[in-house]
Amino acid sequence: MEPPPPPPPEEKAPHTHSQPSTTIPTTGTCCKCGGETTFAPPPQSPTSWPDLSPPPVYRPIRAPALNLPPNNTQAIMLTPVPQSQKVPAITLPFNFQTPTKKITSPDDISRFHETPTFKNFIGFIVALSESIRGRKISDTCHESPVISKLVSIVETLTLWVDQIPPVQQSSRYGNISYRTWHERLTENAEALMLQFLPDDLKPSTVEIVPYFTDSFGNSSRIDYGTGHETNFAAWLYCLARMGIIKEEDYQAVVARVFVKYLDLMRKLQLVYSLEPAGSHGVWGLDDFHFLSFIFGSSQLIDHKYMKPKSIHNEDILENFSKEYMYLAGIGFIKKVKKGPFAEHSPLLDDISGVPNWNKVNSGLLKMYKAEVLGKVPIMQHFLFGWLIKW
Numbered sequence: 522m523e524p525p526p527p528p529p530p531e532e533k534a535p536h537t538h539s540q541p542s543t544t545i546p547t548t549g550t551c552c553k554c555g556g557e558t559t560f561a562p563p564p565q566s567p568t569s570w571p572d573l574s575p576p577p578v579y580r581p582i583r584a585p586a587l588n589l590p591p592n593n594t595q596a597i598m599l600t601p602v603p604q605s606q607k608v609p610a611i612t613l614p615f616n617f618q619t620p621t622k623k624i625t626s627p628d629d630i631s632r633f634h635e636t637p638t639f640k641n642f643i644g645f646i647v648a649l650s651e652s653i654r655g656r657k658i659s660d661t662c663h664e665s666p667v668i669s670k671l672v673s674i675v676e677t678l679t680l681w682v683d684q685i686p687p688v689q690q691s692s693r694y695g696n697i698s699y700r701t702w703h704e705r706l707t708e709n710a711e712a713l714m715l716q717f718l719p720d721d722l723k724p725s726t727v728e729i730v731p732y733f734t735d736s737f738g739n740s741s742r743i744d745y746g747t748g749h750e751t752n753f754a755a756w757l758y759c760l761a762r763m764g765i766i767k768e769e770d771y772q773a774v775v776a777r778v779f780v781k782y783l784d785l786m787r788k789l790q791l792v793y794s795l796e797p798a799g800s801h802g803v804w805g806l807d808d809f810h811f812l813s814f815i816f817g818s819s820q821l822i823d824h825k826y827m828k829p830k831s832i833h834n835e836d837i838l839e840n841f842s843k844e845y846m847y848l849a850g851i852g853f854i855k856k857v858k859k860g861p862f863a864e865h866s867p868l869l870d871d872i873s874g875v876p877n878w879n880k881v882n883s884g885l886l887k888m889y890k891a892e893v894l895g896k897v898p899i900m901q902h903f904l905f906g907w908l909i910k911w
Contacts, residue, residue: 534799597891602883605651606644607768608761611908615721615727620906630895643890645758646812649779650882651821652771656778657844662772667765670717671774675781676712678737681705682788695743699793703740710734722763728906732756735902737786738795745786746798747811748899753782759908761823775816780846783813787853804860806868810850811889817847818882829873829881869889 624630633639651787656662685705687696710730715723736753738745757774760766766774789795790809797808806814821827832851837842842849854866863870875881893899 538721592656595885598884600887600891601887603640603643603647603890605648606641607648608641608645608758611762611763615724616907617725618905618906620725620731620900620909623905623911624897624900624903627897630897630900633900633911634890634895639894642755642909643886643894645761646754646815646889647756647886648768649757649771649775650815650886653775653816653820654819655824656776657771658846659844660776662776663769664773665767665770667717668770668773668777671778672781674716675778677871678706679781679785679788682785682792687792687794694794694796696793697743699738699743699789699795700740702789702793703734703737704735707734707740707893710779717765722765725759725763725908728908729756729759731904732759732877735904736782738789739798742796742798743793744798745795745809746899747809747893748798748902750786750812751893751899751903753779755903756910762908778855779812779816781850783810783846786810791857800827800873806885806888806892807850807854807866811885811893813846813850815882815885815889816876817845817850818885820845821847821878822882824878829875832869832873 539664549569570911600693622632652829681702685698685702687698690696710727710733713731714730718725732752736749736756738749786809795809827837827841827845827848832848838848838852838855842852851869854869855862863892872881872884
């Protein structure tokens with residue numbers, strides 16, 4: 522038998538096409554090379570995808586895991602270092618008034634920074650920093666009766682912490698007993714001010730009490746940050762404007778009053794678990810304080826043995842923290858934060874590489890001006906009255 526003949530070959534449509542087109546075709550396209558064919562294209566419009574899914578849009582699941590520092594660091598370092606200024610004393614007639622908030626925008630910040638008030642306020646902070654330059658906390662200094670009274674007031678506030686223990690609660694942060702402490706502070710603030718105000722300045726309580734009560738944190742949020750610390754500096758500035766604090770008192774203001782204030786705030790932070798207010802995370806200098814590092818770096822200028830890199834020496838921290846605010850601040854951070862110091866405090870770690878304390882101090886002053894006094898989220902709560910004019 523002969524095998525059956527093979528089936529005839531299937532006829533195929535002729536394969537014709539022209540040069541590939543980059544626009545949406547008006548004729549069919551070849552599946553191999555994209556050229557035109559004799560087949561009609563499927564119906565579609567240039568802006569729609571009726572039968573096909575649109576091209577995927579790439580959206581990363583999260584931002585790249587890169588810890589990048591703020592991009593304005595270079596600009597901060599190029600600005601001039603703030604200079605110390607004498608505080609102008611007030612003159613009659615006195616016009617004390619309840620201070621109010623004025624700053625709501627970056628334009629307001631810029632306007633404030635151009636005023637004599639701002640330059641004098643930051644000049645006062647620089648003067649305080651210079652008064653403690655090269656000096657230990659325990660060094661003898663002029664202590665007027667007013668300084669002793671201010672120290673006594675802060676000690677009274679510290680005693681109240683012992684009298685108002687934290688309550689047991691499920692929340693890790695923000696123990697509500699802090700509100701009880703802060704309420705007692707608010708109720709007694711005016712009486713505390715009257716302990717050192719002379720008769721002709723007693724009406725000033727209407728203006729200085731708000732700065733004082735805002736120096737120890739926010740009772741509703743149960744938090745504390747550099748803005749509250751700035752309020753304490755503003756309260757001291759008001760006292761200087763009224764002549765209650767004089768230039769010869771500046772060293773004692775830092776070494777006695779401000780150091781006691783730091784001790785109180787760290788106790789409040791530990792006992793009542795205060796949250797950081799407006800923290801910059803790892804790229805902030807510290808969750809709670811800034812001025813302590815300015816004053817502390819000034820203390821260490823021209824020190825024979827301790828350099829900025831000495832913060833990594835545990836023996837130095839243990840033996841000298843009671844004498845130097847900068848070392849005390851580093852020691853406190855290492856106590857409350859876990860993990861490598863370079864990871865949880867990279868900015869302070871970077872500063873430890875600066876060759877001398879003079880550069881550290883000047884850099885921190887410029888940074889304080891930009892990152893604290895120049896930020897709306899912090900300065901929107903700052904108060905202005907007759908002593909600190911807008």
